[in-house]
Amino acid sequence: MTEHDWFTLVPMQKEANTIGDFARTYDLHLTVTQQGPHRWTASFDSIEVKDGPVLWSAYGDAATPFDAVRDYIIKIAGCRLVFDAQVPETRREFYCWRTLIVEGI
Numbered sequence: 001m002t003e004h005d006w007f008t009l010v011p012m013q014k015e016a017n018t019i020g021d022f023a024r025t026y027d028l029h030l031t032v033t034q035q036g037p038h039r040w041t042a043s044f045d046s047i048e049v050k051d052g053p054v055l056w057s058a059y060g061d062a063a064t065p066f067d068a069v070r071d072y073i074i075k076i077a078g079c080r081l082v083f084d085a086q087v088p089e090t091r092r093e094f095y096c097w098r099t100l101i102v103e104g105i
Contacts, residue, residue, distance in 0.1 A: 019073060019100050026094060028083070032065045042068040050080040050093065066102060073100045 023030055023044070032042045043059040058079075060072025078098040084090040 017097075017099055017101055019069060019102055022097055022100055026083070026092075030069070032068060034065075038063045040065045040068040042072045044081075046084050047076075048082045048085050049076060050082050055082060055085055069102045073102065 019030065022028070028044045028047065030042060030044055032040060034040055039061070040063070041059045041061050042065070043057070047058075048055040049058050058072065058075045060068040060070065060075065062068040062071045076096045077100060079096050081094055081096050083092045083094075
């Protein structure tokens with residue numbers, strides 16, 4: 001069994017420059033959640049970062065929603081991302097664009 005037998009590697013699309021463009025291109029949903037009076041987290045639903053054979057969850061963490069999204073972008077930019085890692089029928093892998101700005105959400 002090769003790596004490609006159980007997931008779909010999505011071809012790289014034209015690189016736009018906003019997080020909203022990236023989310024629409026790969027059909028992702030960004031969730032921003034208030035965790036306390038001055039603490040917000042942000043991440044795409046069902047997305048994990050792939051680092052070699054290891055998958056890990058990334059999220060942005062900051063005092064404002066905007067800064068939480070910006071923190072998240074910094075952590076995932078250029079990384080290989082996995083959508084629905086545990087579901088072979090819907091699993092997709094693709095790279096996050098290296099240059100994203102927090103607009104177009």
